[in-house]
Amino acid sequence: MSPGLPLGKLLAVTAGLPDKKPTTQPATQPFSPALPSAPVIDRDFENRLAQKLTNRMKKENMGVQEKVRWQDISREALPEAFNIEVLQNETVYQKFLRIAEGRQLAENEFRIVEKKLGVSTKELLGFMQKAVQSGNAEWLPIFEQVRSRYFCRRCGSSHYEEWPSLYGDTYTCLDCREIGPLNSLQILFRLHSVDVPGQTQVDTDKCKPDQTVRSYSLEFTFAQEKAAEELWQQVHRQKAQETLLWAACGAGKTEVCFPLIDSFLRQNKKVLFAAPRQDVVHDVQPRLQKNFPEYNIKILSGALPQDMEPSKLTVATTHQVLRFYRAFHLIILDETDAYPYEGSSVLEYGIRQALRPDGQIICLTATPSAEILLRVKSQKCAIVRLPVRHHGFPVPVPEWQKNKLTRDRSLVELKKVLLKLIADGPILVFVPTVALVKEWTGVLKMAFSDLRVEGSWSSDAARREKIVLFRQGDINIFVCTSILERGITIKGVQVAVLFADHTLYDARALVQMAGRTGRSAECPFGRAVFIYAEQTQAMIQANRWIQDQNRLAEEWGCLNG
Numbered sequence: 001m002s003p004g005l006p007l008g009k010l011l012a013v014t015a016g017l018p019d020k021k022p023t024t025q026p027a028t029q030p031f032s033p034a035l036p037s038a039p040v041i042d043r044d045f046e047n048r049l050a051q052k053l054t055n056r057m058k059k060e061n062m063g064v065q066e067k068v069r070w071q072d073i074s075r076e077a078l079p080e081a082f083n084i085e086v087l088q089n090e091t092v093y094q095k096f097l098r099i100a101e102g103r104q105l106a107e108n109e110f111r112i113v114e115k116k117l118g119v120s121t122k123e124l125l126g127f128m129q130k131a132v133q134s135g136n137a138e139w140l141p142i143f144e145q146v147r148s149r150y151f152c153r154r155c156g157s158s159h160y161e162e163w164p165s166l167y168g169d170t171y172t173c174l175d176c177r178e179i180g181p182l183n184s185l186q187i188l189f190r191l192h193s194v195d196v197p198g199q200t201q202v203d204t205d206k207c208k209p210d211q212t213v214r215s216y217s218l219e220f221t222f223a224q225e226k227a228a229e230e231l232w233q234q235v236h237r238q239k240a241q242e243t244l245l246w247a248a249c250g251a252g253k254t255e256v257c258f259p260l261i262d263s264f265l266r267q268n269k270k271v272l273f274a275a276p277r278q279d280v281v282h283d284v285q286p287r288l289q290k291n292f293p294e295y296n297i298k299i300l301s302g303a304l305p306q307d308m309e310p311s312k313l314t315v316a317t318t319h320q321v322l323r324f325y326r327a328f329h330l331i332i333l334d335e336t337d338a339y340p341y342e343g344s345s346v347l348e349y350g351i352r353q354a355l356r357p358d359g360q361i362i363c364l365t366a367t368p369s370a371e372i373l374l375r376v377k378s379q380k381c382a383i384v385r386l387p388v389r390h391h392g393f394p395v396p397v398p399e400w401q402k403n404k405l406t407r408d409r410s411l412v413e414l415k416k417v418l419l420k421l422i423a424d425g426p427i428l429v430f431v432p433t434v435a436l437v438k439e440w441t442g443v444l445k446m447a448f449s450d451l452r453v454e455g456s457w458s459s460d461a462a463r464r465e466k467i468v469l470f471r472q473g474d475i476n477i478f479v480c481t482s483i484l485e486r487g488i489t490i491k492g493v494q495v496a497v498l499f500a501d502h503t504l505y506d507a508r509a510l511v512q513m514a515g516r517t518g519r520s521a522e523c524p525f526g527r528a529v530f531i532y533a534e535q536t537q538a539m540i541q542a543n544r545w546i547q548d549q550n551r552l553a554e555e556w557g558c559l560n561g
């Protein structure tokens with residue numbers, strides 16, 4: 001084998017991988033709600049790679065007589081430099097195992113691990129090879145062939161681009177570039193999770209929420225206590241590996257998962273809290289750290305340098321989850337129906353891949369998608385409801401105001417509606433598009449010249465500063481797109497949704513926007529007004545959802561208002 005030629009590059013050269021014209025279409029691999037099964041190893045593909053490699057080695061007079069088997073390539077026939085003696089450094093090797101366990105490391109991440117361990121590239125490769133030889137890890141070509149298509153091993157996508165390189169045609173995966181580019185000249189190192197015997201035995205009786213010494217300090221309401229207990233029962237009964245926690249907006253759904261997180265951590269199991277958006281992740285980590293002070297809770301997001309420190313409890317964006325492989329016993333997935341997670345087969349694949357085969361997923365949302373409700377109906381997913389807010393007051397049911405929002409008279413009517421709202425608190429005005437934010441910020445600035453009116457949208461450079469000003473009460477009317485649709489609590493805020501009948505608004509978006517009102521215990525009331533020209537099914541469904549939720553809360557006997 002030629003010295004200095006990395007295995008991935010050699011495989012790419014000899015195998016000419018992939019040999020078909022790659023697709024330029026987005027990944028169309030259907031997302032399977034089934035939990036990950038054992039990896040399907042395409043032996044034919046491996047044999048063909050091995051045959052090509054043997055031919056190449058014979059051609060280069062590398063002393064190969066018989067056909068090289070894939071297992072040999074993977075475990076033994078690596079360049080001599082890999083076979084260094086690592087036993088002399090057993091302590092560092094054990095630290096390496098703790099860092100790499102449950103991760104799939106791309107070549108561009110090796111440097112971070114080297115730095116963390118204080119070792120050279122040669123030593124790190126030695127550690128990796130030792131782990132492979134012990135049967136706990138594997139080297140993988142980046143692309144896997146399934147029939148006539150090729151899929152990225154890290155993210156499951158078949159969406160890649162072709163480019164010429166010194167080693168021939170090369171392919172870069174387009175769907176996981178955000179966490180570091182990956183191409184067919186590289187290899188992926190994957191270290192499986194290894195259970196220490198007796199360490200992760202489930203002793204469910206000892207871990208019931210009311211029987212353990214809690215590491216978190218929370219005062220639960222009756223409804224939260226009930227939901228937390230039910231969640232715990234569902235997960236430990238393991239009738240389904242997935243549970244939906246359907247909570248009212250502002251119900252404190254994150255905290256309801258704490259007893260469960262606590263019980264998993266006490267069994268020395270690994271827990272992941274994942275959410276599609278960075279701001280949610282950065283908001284949740286301090287809350288978890290405060291309640292679980294004995295654990296060093298790691299946060300992985302695109303806004304921070306990559307952290308390789310091992311952790312029992314990890315908080316990550318769904319993009320960062322692609323770095324893991326069968327690592328977690330419990331995954332709490334917040335805002336399951338939010339962009340960019342919803343509809344992304346790659347991010348869904350990442351979550352399934354990061355879950356251990358015996359693991360459990362809890363999906364949290366106030367507005368479940370039709371797909372997950374279907375899984376609930378077919379009993380593939382269990383369900384737990386939390387229909388009441390933490391302060392016990394019902395979610396305000398949106399009012400409807402018919403208004404075409406043309407000039408003159410419509411604007412006079414709109415001004416009347418907004419004047420009544422502003423009497424109770426600052427107003428969030430939602431509009432469906434960026435162009436409408438700009439237009440209506442101008443219109444409302446003229447209509448309310450004595451008030452401070454600002455507008456913002458996702459790519460607005462001053463977005464964060466404006467949100468801070470709005471939170472502080474320095475902005476009276478804040479016009480925005482869906483950027484503030486979720487995850488924000490502002491005391492006393494009132495909501496107006498302009499063009500509520502717009503096709504961009506589905507029932508879930510309307511429920512989330514209306515759900516910004518009355519969230520704080522100091523101001524549990526508020527008004528949400530849908531301004532529309534023609535009523536839509538989405539508006540009807542949104543009101544029905546909120547009313548049903550409030551009715552359920554009343555049945556539970558836990559409504560204050």
Ligand SMILES: [Zn+2]
Pocket residue numbers: 152153154155156157173174175176177182
């Ligand atoms: Zn990929």
